[in-house]
Amino acid sequence: MTSNTDQARERYERFVRGDLEGALDMWAEDFVWDGDSVGLPWSGRTEGRDAAKGVLVRTVQAFDTFSLIPDEYLGDGDTVASWGTSM
Secondary structure (H helix, E strand, O other): OOOHHHHHHHHHHHHHOOOHHHHHOOOOOOOEEEEOOOOOOOOEEEEOHHHHHHHHHHHHHOOOOOOEEEEEEEEEOOEEEEEEEEO
């Protein structure tokens, strides 16, 4: 069985490859994105899968090029957090 952390890692890899739908296929309806990233538009807490997807799409579209590189994952049961670098 694949751990939640491994599944999150796979979703980031899909996102990096440009597969947005594949990257978001496991997001629950009550997904919470706590994106307090300095310099990124629409940073802050976003609640709900569709709202978070909208923020992600607007963020990527705001830049000529956009890269998201996860550096670390922390998993505990059903909760997985990641920290990374966006460029």
